[in-house]
Amino acid sequence: MELNRAAHAFATLGHPGRLTVFRLLMRFAPKGVRPTEIAEALDLKQNTLSHHLADLTASGLVSVTRHGRSLYYAVDLDATEGLIGYLALDVGRGRPDLISPLFPEQKDPAMRDTDFDVLFICSGNSARSIFAEALLRDLGKGRFQAFSAGTRPGTELNPFALDVLRRNGHDVKGLRSKHISDFQKPDSIVMDFVFTVCDTAAAEECPPWPGQPITGHWGLPDPVKATGTDAEKALVFAQTYAALRRRIAAFVELPFESLSRLSLQARVDAIGADTEAKA
Numbered sequence: 001m002e003l004n005r006a007a008h009a010f011a012t013l014g015h016p017g018r019l020t021v022f023r024l025l026m027r028f029a030p031k032g033v034r035p036t037e038i039a040e041a042l043d044l045k046q047n048t049l050s051h052h053l054a055d056l057t058a059s060g061l062v063s064v065t066r067h068g069r070s071l072y073y074a075v076d077l078d079a080t081e082g083l084i085g086y087l088a089l090d091v092g093r094g095r096p097d098l099i100s101p102l103f104p105e106q107k108d109p110a111m112r113d114t115d116f117d118v119l120f121i122c123s124g125n126s127a128r129s130i131f132a133e134a135l136l137r138d139l140g141k142g143r144f145q146a147f148s149a150g151t152r153p154g155t156e157l158n159p160f161a162l163d164v165l166r167r168n169g170h171d172v173k174g175l176r177s178k179h180i181s182d183f184q185k186p187d188s189i190v191m192d193f194v195f196t197v198c199d200t201a202a203a204e205e206c207p208p209w210p211g212q213p214i215t216g217h218w219g220l221p222d223p224v225k226a227t228g229t230d231a232e233k234a235l236v237f238a239q240t241y242a243a244l245r246r247r248i249a250a251f252v253e254l255p256f257e258s259l260s261r262l263s264l265q266a267r268v269d270a271i272g273a274d275t276e277a278k279a
Contacts (some may be wrong), residue, residue, distance in 0.1 A: 012055050015055075024042060037199065062075060119147045120195050122148075122222075127158045129150065133147060151179075152179075161241075193215070216271070
């Protein structure tokens with residue numbers, strides 16, 4: 001990355017408000033986010049957010065696309081990679097004493113092929129993340145240990161979700177609603193993958209996970225918000241289950257033993273993008 005462009009990008013991120021917006025967009029990457037959703041998640045006024053987004057876009061770190069009447073802002077991953085590379089390799093001269101401590105659990109050139117620990121997060125841990133936990137447990141062929149959690153305390157499993165799981169042959173004994181803090185204790189399992197399966201969970205401010213797990217945002221609409229008759233609500237839950245089943249079925253078939261972290265991250269992103277379009 002050229003010096004002046006890097007200086008512009010660093011100066012842009014030097015403002016706390018712009019850095020906060022950029023950090024939120026990174027949690028959704030590579031997908032874009034509408035300004036109304038950003039403003040709601042960060043409790044920002046629209047005019048303040050507009051200035052931050054304009055500056056981030058001008059720096060080249062963020063791109064904007066239009067879909068219908070909505071604008072979507074997304075991190076430009078190539079520009080961000082260039083900026084991080086400039087800081088690590090040009091400014092830092094690639095010193096191993098600076099770079100190596102950042103990746104103590106890095107698994108390049110290939111991920112191990114057994115015993116992956118995977119956490120699915122949503123807001124309530126009552127439906128979507130519970131679906132994902134049960135699906136990975138049963139489709140994972142013994143290679144995965146699946147967990148789920150919510151960002152809202154005190155929730156309970158949704159009866160429509162439990163009914164969908166039973167009808168699809170999943171054992172629901174042992175499933176329970178859990179808070180994300182249960183997995184953030186000093187002695188907690190170090191996750192290999194962390195997925196958010198709803199937009200509100202991706203917007204939550206969570207500390208970095210130990211071990212640098214591969215992360216993915218596989219957001220789906222909340223079936224708990226479905227309205228209508230019980231039959232109509234049950235249909236929405238079944239559709240949500242089917243969308244997650246497609247994603248997880250594709251995920252468990254990945255050739256983990258031959259993929260680098262970079263390639264695996266790209267596959268995880270692609271699964272969320274491709275199956276969302278079909279959901």
